[in-house]
Amino acid sequence: MTHPSSKKVAIVTGASSGIGAIYADRLAARGYDLILVARRADRLEALAAQVSKAHGIKAEAIVADLTKDQDVARIETILATNGDVQILVNNAGLARLAPAAQMGADDVGSQIALNITALTRLTQAAVPAFVARNQGLIINIASALAVHSLPISAIYSGTKAFVLQYSRGLQQELAETGVKVQLLLPASTATEIWDLSGVPLAALNQETLMTTEHMVDAALAGLDQGETITWPSVADASLWDKYEAARSALFAGTQAGKPAPRYKIV
Ligand SMILES: NC(=O)C1=CN([C@@H]2O[C@H](COP(=O)(O)OP(=O)(O)OC[C@H]3O[C@@H](n4cnc5c(N)ncnc54)[C@H](OP(=O)(O)O)[C@@H]3O)[C@@H](O)[C@H]2O)C=CC1
Numbered sequence: 067m068t069h070p071s072s073k074k075v076a077i078v079t080g081a082s083s084g085i086g087a088i089y090a091d092r093l094a095a096r097g098y099d100l101i102l103v104a105r106r107a108d109r110l111e112a113l114a115a116q117v118s119k120a121h122g123i124k125a126e127a128i129v130a131d132l133t134k135d136q137d138v139a140r141i142e143t144i145l146a147t148n149g150d151v152q153i154l155v156n157n158a159g160l161a162r163l164a165p166a167a168q169m170g171a172d173d174v175g176s177q178i179a180l181n182i183t184a185l186t187r188l189t190q191a192a193v194p195a196f197v198a199r200n201q202g203l204i205i206n207i208a209s210a211l212a213v214h215s216l217p218i219s220a221i222y223s224g225t226k227a228f229v230l231q232y233s234r235g236l237q238q239e240l241a242e243t244g245v246k247v248q249l250l251l252p253a254s255t256a257t258e259i260w261d262l263s264g265v266p267l268a269a270l271n272q273e274t275l276m277t278t279e280h281m282v283d284a285a286l287a288g289l290d291q292g293e294t295i296t297w298p299s300v301a302d303a304s305l306w307d308k309y310e311a312a313r314s315a316l317f318a319g320t321q322a323g324k325p326a327p328r329y330k331i332v
Pocket residue numbers: 079080081082083084085086103104105106107109130131132133156157158159160161180207208209210251252253254255256257258259260262
């Protein structure tokens with residue numbers, strides 16, 4: 067095992083707006099140097115300058131399109147080789163909300179490439195490096211839509227369901243190590259993602275919308291309380307326990323080795 071570094075670096079993908087920009091600010095406030103990743107250089111550089119000044123940390127902007135193989139590879143290399151990286155926030159994501167049958171291949175492919183492939187590749191690059199140091203945190207941002215599909219969210223919900231199951235499996239694999247995976251499942255949060263998705267932010271019930279600051283602060287409070295699964299807007303935490311109990315009972319029910327009696331197959 068290599069020794070943990072005294073320098074603390076966090077990589078935040080999708081830091082140029084919304085939830086990622088607030089993560090950058092909050093992690094800088096906790097003393098982390100930052101590597102900020104997204105496509106919009108101007109936004110990233112302005113944020114890097116602002117958080118460096120506000121919190122006295124170092125922040126580097128890396129312009130990358132995480133739907134592109136070579137750009138993901140550049141961030142994978144940093145994760146695999148920079149021994150100071152302690153946190154990966156897999157936040158970059160996009161939504162295209164429309165019936166799947168009417169969605170073009172580009173919109174299907176870009177959601178899968180960013181929400182699933184990039185998140186998975188970056189996590190897979192981080193895990194061996196973190197395990198070697200027996201230290202590290204991966205924050206995977208799914209969505210409440212990971213457990214709920216709408217007629218316009220089949221692809222987006224599917225990508226977030228992947229993040230849920232992938233993160234749950236990893237948590238079990240890493241349980242005996244010092245590496246932690248926090249799975250975050252926010253509900254509607256007021257960001258640019260909505261106007262880009264085809265469902266304008268203004269069309270949502272404003273009472274169901276959380277601010278980015280509240281969302282990230284709740285997620286970090288959950289992390290500080292030792293949560294591995296955080297539902298920032300869910301007041302009754304026992305709902306997840308009940309969901310898990312039902313899911314586990316359903317899975318146990320599949321292990322019968324014969325057709326269910328209701329099918330009357332002898
Ligand atoms: N807002 C909400 O209601 C909810 C959001 N989420 C999830 O939260 C995460 C953050 O989204 P949110 O802050 O809302 O949305 P934003 O649209 O504000 O932020 C998305 C971020 O991802 C970046 N991004 C988009 N495409 C790419 C790309 N090809 N390569 C690299 N970066 C990219 C954007 O930067 P740039 O365009 O500069 O590349 C931006 O920084 C997403 O994973 C989303 O699914 C989950 C539940 C609810």
